[in-house]
Amino acid sequence: xxxxxxxxxxxxxxxxxxxxELLTQGEVVGFPTETVYGLAANAYNPDAVAKxxxxxxxxxxxxxxxxxxxxxxxxxxxxxxxxxxxxxxEKFWPGPMTMILPRSERIGDEVSAGLATVGIxxxxxxxxxxxxxxxxxxxxAPSGNLSGHPSPTTAAHMLxxxxxxxxxxxxxxxxxxxxxxxxxxxxxxxxxxxxxxGITVEMxxxxxxxxxxxxxxxAVDANAKVASPGMKYRHYAPIAxxxxxxxxxxxxxxxMESVAGDGVYAMVFDGEEDGMPVSTxxxxxxxxxxxxxxxxxxxxxxxxxxxAKKVFVRSPDQHGIGLAVYNRLLRAAAxxxxxxxxxSE
Ligand code: TXA
Ligand code: MG
Numbered sequence: 001x002x003x004x005x006x007x008x009x010x011x012x013x014x015x016x017x018x019x020x021e022l023l024t025q026g027e028v029v030g031f032p033t034e035t036v037y038g039l040a041a042n043a044y045n046p047d048a049v050a051k052x053x054x055x056x057x058x059x060x061x062x063x064x065x066x067x068x069x070x071x072x073x074x075x076x077x078x079x080x081x082x083x084x085x086x087x088x089x090e091k092f093w094p095g096p097m098t099m100i101l102p103r104s105e106r107i108g109d110e111v112s113a114g115l116a117t118v119g120i121x122x123x124x125x126x127x128x129x130x131x132x133x134x135x136x137x138x139x140x141a142p143s144g145n146l147s148g149h150p151s152p153t154t155a156a157h158m159l160x161x162x163x164x165x166x167x168x169x170x171x172x173x174x175x176x177x178x179x180x181x182x183x184x185x186x187x188x189x190x191x192x193x194x195x196x197x198g199i200t201v202e203m204x205x206x207x208x209x210x211x212x213x214x215x216x217x218x219a220v221d222a223n224a225k226v227a228s229p230g231m232k233y234r235h236y237a238p239i240a241x242x243x244x245x246x247x248x249x250x251x252x253x254x255x256m257e258s259v260a261g262d263g264v265y266a267m268v269f270d271g272e273e274d275g276m277p278v279s280t281x282x283x284x285x286x287x288x289x290x291x292x293x294x295x296x297x298x299x300x301x302x303x304x305x306x307x308a309k310k311v312f313v314r315s316p317d318q319h320g321i322g323l324a325v326y327n328r329l330l331r332a333a334a335x336x337x338x339x340x341x342x343x344s345e
Contacts, residue, residue, distance in 0.1 A: 004167045008155050011127035011170050019170055020134025028052055030144045030158045031131050032172030033067075033123040035096045035181050035198065036151035036297070037158045038141035039166065040067070040131070043077075049110045049140050055165040058147045062229045063113035064140040065098050065181070068122050069132035077120060077138055079104045084208060085186045091207055094124035096181040096198035100228075111140050113229060121181055127172040143180055144169075150236045150297040150332075153178050157301060178294040179324045183228060184210075194228040196324035198293070216327055219335045238300045240265070240308040242333040246315040247340030253277070255340055256312060263309030267299060272314070279306075283313070289322035296325060300332055312338075 009015040011032070019029045026048040028041045039055060041048035043066045053060060066077055071089065074081075078101040085099055103118035112118050123129065132139055143151035144158045152158035155171035162169065182197035182204075190209040193201060196216060204210045213227050220226050240263070245252055249272055256266050257277045264278045269286035281299050284292030303311050313333070318326045330337075 004164055006159060006163050006166055006169060008159055008169045008171050011130065011172050015168075015170060016127070016130045016134050019131050019168060022167055023048075023131070023135040023137060023139065026051075027168075028055060028166050029131070030155070030162060030166055030169035031128055031141070032155070032170060032175060033125045033128045034176045035123070035179060036153055036175050036177075037144040037155065037169070038067070038128075038139075039144040039158075039162070040139040040141040042135070043111055043138040043140040044106065044108075046108050046110045049108070052140065052142060053110075055162060056142065056145070056147045058142065059229075061113050062142075063115055063119065064111050064142050065119040065121050065183075066107070066111065067128065067132060067139045067141050068120060069094075069129040071122075073132075073138055074120065076106055077104055077118060078102060082186055082188050084188065084191070088184075088186065088191070088204075088207060089122070092199050092203070093122040094129070095122070096124070096177050097121065098181045098183045098195075100183065100185040100194070117185075119183060125172065125176075127170055131170065148237060150238070150300040151180055153294075153297050157298070160301075174294075176294075177321075178297060179321070179328060182324070185227060192227065195230070196321075196327050198321055198324070200320045201323060202320060216323070217330065236297070236300060236328045236332045237334070238303040238308070238311070238332065240303045240311045241336070242300075242303075242311045242313060242329070243336045243338055244315050244329055244333050245312050245338045245340060249314075251340040252312075252314055255338070259310070259312065261310075263307060265303065265306070265308045265311045267311055267313040269314055281311075286314075287317060289316060289320050289325050292316055292325045293321050296328060 081101045098121040146161040153175045177198040182199040183195035184191040192211045273280040
């Protein structure tokens with residue numbers, strides 16, 4: 001579906017105005033947020049929203065998040081949100097948190113995929129906020145990748161996937177967080193975590209109890225009824241076969257000797273490259289999950305560029321945003337894990 005000569009432009013006033021005009025006219029625009037790049041359209045315009053699904057090749061049963069740039073924009077989109085939603089908004093918005101709330105009648109089935117709820121996010125990215133204000137519309141926006149590819153964390157990633165499919169990408173540089181927003185269902189007195197992200201379980205627990213949905217750490221059956229349709233799809237996946245490897249660095253090195261071969265790569269923590277028997281990709285600092293989150297999707301894309309056939313990844317810690325790193329890796333690995341506990345140092 002090559003239709004456009006896709007422009008990539010910096011987020012200055014003139015280009016933000018252009019983005020706002022395109023959105024008002026019912027076109028789609030690529031834009032940066034603090035999490036990943038998104039592909040936006042007017043949430044109130046079904047034809048515009050349909051263009052998102054077409055450009056991404058996204059399954060129709062996967063609902064979209066709606067982005068706002070002020071608390072005034074929230075009431076028309078939702079129906080009787082629990083008081084807890086406002087408490088969470090006060091604490092974590094603007095920022096990388098999406099709240100699933102009962103939808104109002106203004107949200108169409110094409111946005112919510114027929115669910116009774118809608119995901120709302122107020123991004124902290126200044127470029128994202130300016131673009132929303134430029135058109136004055138709530139913007140439905142999934143991540144700006146082709147369906148099944150890793151989310152884009154640079155304009156170059158997004159151009160790679162969307163070249164010719166959309167008129168414009170606003171280039172705001174590298175995304176700060178690097179993984180998609182935390183998605184929570186908000187109940188009266190608690191939240192349920194559907195997708196971990198930059199607003200961590202530990203942070204949410206300062207406000208209310210947090211239930212962790214099974215889909216965060218376990219495979220869900222393709223036919224199962226899931227809380228979040230996105231859980232069903234094999235996301236974030238490079239072409240290579242990815243395997244998570246648990247165990248010590250010494251055990252990992254020994255294991256890599258046994259699997260070494262053409263197109264085999266090791267994704268290791270910074271400083272662990274020396275002495276690996278295969279080519280390495282460094283994936284952030286051990287115990288510093290923010291650095292891993294920031295780089296993960298770029299590395300998964302590099303695996304494709306390098307023609308990697310098999311990628312073995314050191315298993316990250318699961319505290320803080322590490323839970324989100326682990327969750328994305330599990331999906332990239334289609335839940336393939338090797339445990340090396342039996343091997344001595
Ligand atoms: O950081 C982000 O959230 C990025 C940026 C662009 O804001 N957006 C993003 O959108 O990651 P997307 O569509 O790639 O992922 C949204 C996830 C999907 O897994 C979808 O199934 C889930 O949120 N979701 C959306 N609306 C939902 C709803 N009403 N109920 C349950 N899950 C929902
Ligand atoms: Mg996505």
